[in-house]
Amino acid sequence: MDNTWQHPHRQFAYFQLRSLHDWLWAGLVISAAAYVFGQYHALMDGYEVAILLATAPLLIWLGWSWPALKGFNLTVAIFSLLAISLYGGDLGRADSAFLLKYLFASQSAIMWMSALYVMATLTYFGLLLSGREFVGKVASCLTWSATAMGLTGLIVRWRESYLMGADIGHIPVSNLYEVFILFSIITALLYLHYEQHYQTRGLGAFVLLVISAAVGFLLWYTFDRHADGIQPLVPALNSYWMKIHVPANFVGYGAFSLAAMIGLVYVLKSQARTADPNGLLQTRLPDLALLDDLMYKAIALGFAFFTLATILGALWAAEAWGGYWSWDPKETWALIVWLNYAAWLHMRLSKGWSGKPMAWWAVVGFFVTLFAFLGVNMFLSGLHSYGEL
Structure with missing residues (x-):
């Protein structure tokens, strides 16, 4: 009798332990998913609707499991929406709008990402040499900032591809330039999760070396091969x-x-x-x-x-x-x-x-x-x- 009662109790305990902030986060994600569906469902096929429906609970669970991700996702969402609103429907505003030109146009954001990852790498080595906690906090902040700018750059690049033409628009994971950005973001997020979970920054200098190497390739690929241009699939x-x-x-x-x-x-x-x-x-x-x-x-x-x-x-x-x-x-x-x-x-x-x-x-x-x-x-x-x- 007791086991029968306890089993469903355990099933709901996870939800009962959620804080008000957790439920606000869930409501925000669901509202955002509903807005995206309302705005773009005419352009989405059944598979894309399924991906959207699966992404919402995934984001809710990630935010509940890793609270730092809530602030990160909100920052990326604000930056991305600001950039998209500044564009309006004119891709040419990337060269005239100050915030787009120097911060939030995809190429600008990705350059910020590159610089911040290199700075984070050097700062983590500074932590390794000095052992000072403040240096470690700066290194972590730089890594979070670089990752936010990189993800913002990818999202804005997605929008830019559609501004070039509906037949050109696509998710930005189609070539080496785009997937090197994706690789840097994912590797950084995995590291940051372990850093927070285990309360150690001792691995940062070494993990960020891989990301900085990816950034080095990305910069070479951009300036030598001009690979940053958006091409049709x-x-x-x-x-x-x-x-x-x-x-x-x-x-x-x-x-x-x-x-x-x-x-x-x-x-x-x-x-x-x-x-x-x-x-x-x-x-x-x-x-x-x-x-x-x-x-x-x-x-x-x-x-x-x-x-x-x-x-x-x-x-x-x-x-x-x-x-x-x-x-x-x-x-x-x-x-x-x-x-x-x-x-x-x-x-x-x-x-x-x-x-x-x-x-x-x-x-x-x-x-x-x-x-x-x-x-x-x-x-x-x-x-x-x-x-x-």
């Missing part, structure tokens, strides 16, 4: 699958990159433990047990999303090219990445492997993933040739 990409396959893929890439940097920190700290037990790395970096646990969680998260992305990619391929799998170089290397991390998790869960060997494996896995992400586009060609450099 190639026919194969003109699909609702792109809206879910690409973000899922890059949650995987971001998590794998985070795991690699954690693995690098693990190796450095384990070596410092014997070579210099009272040195900087030994005293300022997180404990080895925490690093090992974080590395496992990052790889498990990345593997789950990468598996989902691979399944979605196969369904997309069947629709676009008539077959689920064609051994295209991108598909083949995606399978290699999947097998690599499947083996890592198998050895961790079934054999109990941990420590330095698994850390080195995570680091090596990063280079395998990097080749699948970028190297295939540079050196190989195939059905995914739209991503070539």
Whole structure:
């Protein structure tokens, strides 16, 4: 009798524990989703409506689970809506409206993102050297600010593509320029979540190095290849699958990159433990047990999303090219990445492997993933040739 009563009680306890701010957040998200549907439902197909309906409860849950995300999302929403309102229906206002030209036009926001991520990287290294809490808070604020500007840039770029023409408009995850921005944002958000959850900023200098490297590529790609221009989609990409396959893929890439940097920190700290037990790395970096646990969680998260992305990619391929799998170089290397991390998790869960060997494996896995992400586009060609450099 008691168990029967307690079971539904536990089911509703989660909702009963929500604060007024949580319910205000839920109402705001639902209102925003209703507004988007009311304004744009005539332009949306059934799949896009389904994505919108799934996004609203996801945003509510994320805001409830990670309160800092509420303020972040509200900031991005305000910046994006301000930029969209400043544009009106005239793309040419990007060069005349002050706030667009210097802050919120997509290219301006992305340049701010790039500068702030580099500043955050340097500040995290300053924290590593000084150990001062204030320096760490500044580094975190810079990372949050960079991520907000990057996401604002992507959202405004989405609107800009439609201002260029209804036949050109598309979600901005269609080429290397756009997905490098997405990669930076996702990797930063994953890191910031772990930073807040575990109350440690010791990993920031190393994780932000990966993001700064992505920013360096992005800047080269922008100024040398002029890749920041918005182009119409190639026919194969003109699909609702792109809206879910690409973000899922890059949650995987971001998590794998985070795991690699954690693995690098693990190796450095384990070596410092014997070579210099009272040195900087030994005293300022997180404990080895925490690093090992974080590395496992990052790889498990990345593997789950990468598996989902691979399944979605196969369904997309069947629709676009008539077959689920064609051994295209991108598909083949995606399978290699999947097998690599499947083996890592198998050895961790079934054999109990941990420590330095698994850390080195995570680091090596990063280079395998990097080749699948970028190297295939540079050196190989195939059905995914739209991503070539």
